[in-house]
Amino acid sequence: MKQMKSCLLLAGLLSVSVHAFAAPVNPSVVKDTKVSITQISLLTADELVPIDRIIFNEDGGASRTTALGPEGFGIDNPETTIQLKGQIPALQFKRLVALIESVEYFKLKRIYTSYDWTPSYFVEVAKGEEKKDITVRDGNRAGGGNTPIGLWGLNMAILGIAANIKWEKIESKPESKSSPQ
Numbered sequence: 001m002k003q004m005k006s007c008l009l010l011a012g013l014l015s016v017s018v019h020a021f022a023a024p025v026n027p028s029v030v031k032d033t034k035v036s037i038t039q040i041s042l043l044t045a046d047e048l049v050p051i052d053r054i055i056f057n058e059d060g061g062a063s064r065t066t067a068l069g070p071e072g073f074g075i076d077n078p079e080t081t082i083q084l085k086g087q088i089p090a091l092q093f094k095r096l097v098a099l100i101e102s103v104e105y106f107k108l109k110r111i112y113t114s115y116d117w118t119p120s121y122f123v124e125v126a127k128g129e130e131k132k133d134i135t136v137r138d139g140n141r142a143g144g145g146n147t148p149i150g151l152w153g154l155n156m157a158i159l160g161i162a163a164n165i166k167w168e169k170i171e172s173k174p175e176s177k178s179s180p181q
Contacts, residue, residue: 064162082169
């Protein structure tokens with residue numbers, strides 16, 4: 001029964017998150033409680049090379065770092081990445097928090113893997129000083145695996161919200177080179 005409630009909540013959150021910017025907001029959808037979760041992030045990887053990092057903050061700030069290539073360099077090389085910033089509506093952040101609480105995120109295992117070399121994702125949630133990251137590498141994107149459906153849903157919800165953010169490129173400041181005198 002609990003899993004069915006989570007699935008129903010997940011289906012509702014996913015459909016609402018995709019249309020939230022065009023649909024009227026029903027305040028009864030999300031409890032009006034103080035948010036204790038301060039940051040939610042998703043890192044996707046291909047063959048263990050990080051290629052995309054999305055971070056949502058409680059204050060509404062959002063950031064994204066995406067690898068542009070060449071393959072194998074990932075997001076850790078500033079010369080091959082693009083840095084973006086945006087805003088996540090407070091209601092969307094609260095909905096993610098509701099989803100995190102419904103799947104009992106802090107009680108989940110830290111890793112779900114079948115060692116099948118499928119693309120990976122890593123979810124990290126900060127709750128005050130406590131942080132927990134979960135690694136998923138189990139074929140879920142290919143339709144298999146043992147990841148709880150709620151964790152998969154959290155991944156999809158983050159991606160859905162990120163798709164609706166109006167991202168702005170952060171221009172990197174060139175390093176000033178002082179000439180010797």
